[in-house]
Amino acid sequence: MNQLAPYAANPDKSIGRRYDELPSPLRNAFQRDRDRIIHSTAFRRLEYKTQVFVNHEGDLFRTRLTHSLEVAQLARGIARTLNLHEDLTEAIALAHDLGHTPFGHAGQDALNECMKDYGGFEHNLQSLRVVDKLEQRYAGFDGLNLTFELREGILKHCSVKNAKNLGDVGERFINKTSPSLEAQVTNFADEIAYNNHDVDDGLRSGLITIEQLQEVQLFAENLQLVRTNYPKIESRRVIHETIRRMINTLVVDLCETSAKRITKLDPKNIAEIRQAPYLVGFSEAMRAKNLELKQFLRRNLYQHYKVNRMSAKAERIIRELFETFFIDTGLMPYEYQAYAKQDKARAVSDYIAGMTDRFAIREHQRLFTVE
Numbered sequence: 176m177n178q179l180a181p182y183a184a185n186p187d188k189s190i191g192r193r194y195d196e197l198p199s200p201l202r203n204a205f206q207r208d209r210d211r212i213i214h215s216t217a218f219r220r221l222e223y224k225t226q227v228f229v230n231h232e233g234d235l236f237r238t239r240l241t242h243s244l245e246v247a248q249l250a251r252g253i254a255r256t257l258n259l260h261e262d263l264t265e266a267i268a269l270a271h272d273l274g275h276t277p278f279g280h281a282g283q284d285a286l287n288e289c290m291k292d293y294g295g296f297e298h299n300l301q302s303l304r305v306v307d308k309l310e311q312r313y314a315g316f317d318g319l320n321l322t323f324e325l326r327e328g329i330l331k332h333c334s335v336k337n338a339k340n341l342g343d344v345g346e347r348f349i350n351k352t353s354p355s356l357e358a359q360v361t362n363f364a365d366e367i368a369y370n371n372h373d374v375d376d377g378l379r380s381g382l383i384t385i386e387q388l389q390e391v392q393l394f395a396e397n398l399q400l401v402r403t404n405y406p407k408i409e410s411r412r413v414i415h416e417t418i419r420r421m422i423n424t425l426v427v428d429l430c431e432t433s434a435k436r437i438t439k440l441d442p443k444n445i446a447e448i449r450q451a452p453y454l455v456g457f458s459e460a461m462r463a464k465n466l467e468l469k470q471f472l473r474r475n476l477y478q479h480y481k482v483n484r485m486s487a488k489a490e491r492i493i494r495e496l497f498e499t500f501f502i503d504t505g506l507m508p509y510e511y512q513a514y515a516k517q518d519k520a521r522a523v524s525d526y527i528a529g530m531t532d533r534f535a536i537r538e539h540q541r542l543f544t545v546e
């Protein structure tokens with residue numbers, strides 16, 4: 176563990192848990208949060224949820240579980256460099272996608288559309304619902320009873336309307352203050368991880384090519400270095416070597432730029448971090464390069480017609496599941512039927528959001544196919 180900066184989140188000075196608990200004799204509060212996340216049902220389900228490619232398409236593509244592990248790896252490295260609390264960044268990273276629906280963004284958009292008259296569906300807010308309410312494993316409380324700092328880190332975005340119903344973790348969206356540096360770091364680690372692993376998965380799937388990627392400056396510069404230094408290596412190694420250099424370029428820039436901004440502000444404690452504008456970020460030049468990469472992926476991968484076909488199927492499955500359960504809640508497992516008596520739409524939404532890709536596909540078959 177590194178030397179903790181005075182403005183880092185400190186488990187001994189945590190704002191606390193919703194339900195008081197005796198401290199653990201062995202683990203700090205953030206370690207304990209992380210351990211609860213790893214033992215949760217929602218965490219195990221990440222293995223079978225899509226990032227971009229539907230889970231059954233191949234064993235080598237990222238899932239939400241491997242994505243979350245990559246985010247944790249990057250976030251910890253950056254936190255250590257900046258003298259922030261590694262355990263907190265790791266825990267936020269492992270929890271950040273717990274609320275995702277099956278089938279990635281296509282699934283979330285479809286569920287949000289189904290829920291538009293009932294408060295909508297937003298995956299960040301759902302991640303918080305999972306850790307605050309939906310995990311029901313502990314004798315003394317619903318949810319995982321995580322620290323404020325962890326819950327704050329999970330809630331990356333939130334509308335003011337929703338923030339008003341959230342109490343403490345919603346306040347910063349109303350007051351326009353900042354979260355901890357650990358939360359800020361994890362957001363960037365998320366972005367660095369998915370942009371780069373989507374390049375890797377995109378190339379592996381054949382939906383994008385090295386030739387196309389030459390138009391992206393960050394890729395082209397690093398590819399050039401690899402080809403100059405290693406003219407004889409085969410293409411699989413060229414790709415990995417280029418991507419690891421892209422990740423490194425982004426992480427180094429992020430650490431240097433953020434360290435400079437922190438030094439300039441010279442915050443004495445975490446309260447000053449919360450009052451300051453976001454301090455973690457890329458230099459202007461790197462921000463532009465990163466944006467170019469994102470835009471390339473949106474145009475060429477996320478909107479590729481083969482990805483669109485998967486998304487259209489996913490949206491149909493989610494919509495039909497929602498309509499079917501909404502009309503007849505008696506088709507859902509008993510615990511959701513009971514919950515539906517209080518809030519029908521939210522019960523159906525929670526049931527669907529918790530499904531893995533393959534469970535949603537099978538559930539759809541069970542409801543619509545007579546065999």
Ligand code: MG
Nearest residue numbers: 242271272365
């Ligand atoms: Mg993510």
